[in-house]
Amino acid sequence: MATHLFVYGSLAFADVWNNVVRGRYRSEPAHLDGYRRFAIRGETYPGIVGPAAGGVPGRVYRDVDHDDLERLDRFEGDDYRRIEVTITVPDSGERLSACTYLYLPADRCAAHDWDAAAFERDALAEFLQRYPPPRDG
Secondary structure (H helix, E strand, O other), X not given: OOEEXXXXXXXXXXXXXXXXXXXXXOEEEEEEEOOEEEEEOOOOOEEEEOOOOXXXXXXXXXXXXXXXXXXXXXXXXXXXXXXXXXXEEOOOOEEEEEEEEEEOOHHHEEEEEOOHHHHHHHOHHHHHHHOOOOOOO
């Protein structure tokens, strides 16, 4: 069964997403209420924790297949758990059920929010070198 997936960090960048998944999926901006996105100390990627005041901007990829969800689970690793949430698509106002990745070691979160523009400017190229496309076909 295909699943919608809300991404809010490195996976919101097409180059990173395409290094992880094999399928091609429709995506659009989306928003998750009731969570907060933090920088993680010593890392360039973020984590979300909740419940928290505020919300998180990101993208929703629609109808992600099982094999790609498994690839994404491996990419996220043990520090993240895939959970089901309700998101909003701002352009249409549509609310839909989607999965996202909750960051588990909340004590590693920095006191400040993650800066997507700084990631793109300062860390994306190196991140892509550290996480090349998998060779599993």
